[in-house]
Each structure stands twice: as C-alpha cells, then as structure tokens.
Amino acid sequence: MxxxxxxxxxxxxxxxxxxxxxxxxxxxxxxxxxxxxxxxxxTPVREEITVEKRDGRIEEFDRQKIATSLRAALKKGDHQRERVEALVDGVVVQLLNGGKKRLASAEIGMVVLDVLKNFDELAYLRYLTVYQSFANLDDLKNQILKNETTI
Ligand SMILES: [Zn+2]
CATH class of the missing domain: 2.40.50 (OB fold (Dihydrolipoamide Acetyltransferase, E2P))
Known part of the structure; x- marks a missing residue:
C-alpha cells in the first residue's frame, strides 16, 4: 500500500x-x-465458507476447529486466546481473500500452514504432524507439491 x-x-x-x-x-x-x-x-466481505471433507460430506466452516488444531501445534506460551484468535483471523482472511466458497479441508490446512510458517517454524512443523491425525496426508502432500510447482 x-x-x-x-x-x-x-x-x-x-x-x-x-x-x-x-x-x-x-x-x-x-x-x-x-x-x-x-x-x-x-474487513472481510461476508461470505459463507463451506468445507468439503475427503469423503464428500459438506460442513460449515468452523473457526473453533481451526483454533483447536492451532493450539495443538503452538507451544504453551502461545496459547493465549488473543494470539490464537489472531492466527485464526489470519487464516479466515486468507480464505476469504481466496474468493472460493467451497474449500477442501486440505486447502484450509495449507492456509493454516502458511499462517503458521510466518509465525513460528516449530509450530508449523508440529501442525504438519497434527494434520496427519485428522486429514489425509496425501492430500496435503499434493497441495504442497502443487504449490511448489506453481511458484
Ligand atoms: Zn511516505
């Protein structure tokens, strides 16, 4: 600007x-x-985001889920509500800026990783590990590969 x-x-x-x-x-x-x-x-242009799960189910986007997964990755000292909320905001803003209304969970994971990478390298790596427990890692790998090849 x-x-x-x-x-x-x-x-x-x-x-x-x-x-x-x-x-x-x-x-x-x-x-x-x-x-x-x-x-x-x-300020975001208010639009509803829906999430497409791997099995094809559609869910509403849930800030709380993002916050929970972030907390699992952050070190204890970074668990303050304001800090976690600010990170979730960063994720939401990026998602809204992306302009898509329906997102695959792997795409959301990528944005979370992107936000974490700028915040804390260790949390980023931890999130990668946590991610495996609630999403398909292959999806994530594909997204990463896709990202790398488009850069
Ligand atoms: Zn100036």
Whole structure:
C-alpha cells in the first residue's frame, strides 16, 4: 500500500490487531521512505465458507476447529486466546481473500500452514504432524507439491 503522505510505494506493517468486533483487522503501517505512520482496516466481505471433507460430506466452516488444531501445534506460551484468535483471523482472511466458497479441508490446512510458517517454524512443523491425525496426508502432500510447482 502506498504512503498517504509521500506516495512512496512501499509501506510496512508494524502492528496488527483484531478489531473489537472480532471481524476486522487493524494494521498500523509505516512508510519506508518518510516514516509516516497510518492505520488501515481490513474487513472481510461476508461470505459463507463451506468445507468439503475427503469423503464428500459438506460442513460449515468452523473457526473453533481451526483454533483447536492451532493450539495443538503452538507451544504453551502461545496459547493465549488473543494470539490464537489472531492466527485464526489470519487464516479466515486468507480464505476469504481466496474468493472460493467451497474449500477442501486440505486447502484450509495449507492456509493454516502458511499462517503458521510466518509465525513460528516449530509450530508449523508440529501442525504438519497434527494434520496427519485428522486429514489425509496425501492430500496435503499434493497441495504442497502443487504449490511448489506453481511458484
Ligand atoms: Zn511516505
């Protein structure tokens, strides 16, 4: 996003927090050129996401499930509700930005992994392990391979 003051192309996020309603994300940004600071608000376009299980069943997207799987991967010190919720928000925002209304559980797993990778390498690896217990690992591998080949 461009700087509001000098219009420099490159600003970076220095703080991200959830809005009071839990459905928005506020980011504090700083311009890499002039140091100007400003805030942006990110709100999802409200759309329902459904999840297609491997056996073809359709379920509603459940934040709680994501939170539970995240907690299993995070180290104890990162179990605070706010932190887990912020990570879930990161997942939801990415899913909504992807624009798909129906997602395979493996696709959601990929997004969770993506969010975790940026947050904590160990949690990322642990999630990979946890993932095997509730999803088909082959799906995940295929997604990873697909991702790597499209990069
Ligand atoms: Zn600037």
């Amino acid at each position: 461009k700087c509001l003051r000098c219009r420099f192309e490159d600003t970076r996020v220095i703080d991200t927090r959830m809005g009071g309603d839990g459905f928005s994300i506020k980011r504090r940004r700083v311009c890499n050129h002039c140091g100007f600071r400003f805030s942006t608000m990110e």
